[in-house]
Amino acid sequence: AQSVTQLDSQVPVFEEAPVELRCNYSSSVSVYLFWYVQYPNQGLQLLLKYLSGSTLVKGINGFEAEFNKSQTSFHLRKPSVHISDTAEYFCAVRGSNDYKLSFGAGTTVTVRA
């Protein structure tokens, strides 16, 4: 089984500042990793995913994440946030031979002008 820990429950940030959302996972098998964003009253939208290959993954809306196997981490970053990035962000993991996604508890990002 896999589990995910998102280390920050809330991250306030000023507009145009950088942001990093931390995610650590545990698993006894090889994994695929995902970041989803949830805007108010909407479903989860995939931001980016790591399946294999380059450990630096670029996603939509200027986000990127780096897979670090030795530290079992998959932190999400954006160099300059916008007000519209205010949302909840979920890190998720699944085994490479599995279909069930295991999610972290989420990080609420609030971007202020």
Add this chain to the structure above:
Amino acid sequence: GAGVSQSPRYKVAKRGQDVALRCDPISGHVSLFWYQQALGQGPEFLTYFQNEAQLDKSGLPSDRFFAERPEGSVSTLKIQRTQQEDSAVYLCASSLGLEDEQYFGPGTRLTVT
């Protein structure tokens, strides 16, 4: 349709009532998943369908929860004799195949009073 749709978006039930939550997946998507998202938590897997076959119901919290997808398209999650602890957002997701990207609907927020 353009995406996964769910209805109703909000449901208030008195304790002990039965409820039925509907999910319309993306046309042609073989795989369908249900997740439960409690307040302040990430989604947790409930059950999985491949076409009309329910291949995994290991996440259903009790025998009061029942899901079906009789024609391999629309799915219904039914909760009998609702309890307060059933209050949550119920998310549906569909994917083309088992290991493809899961597309999420907006969810149904169930409140049991």
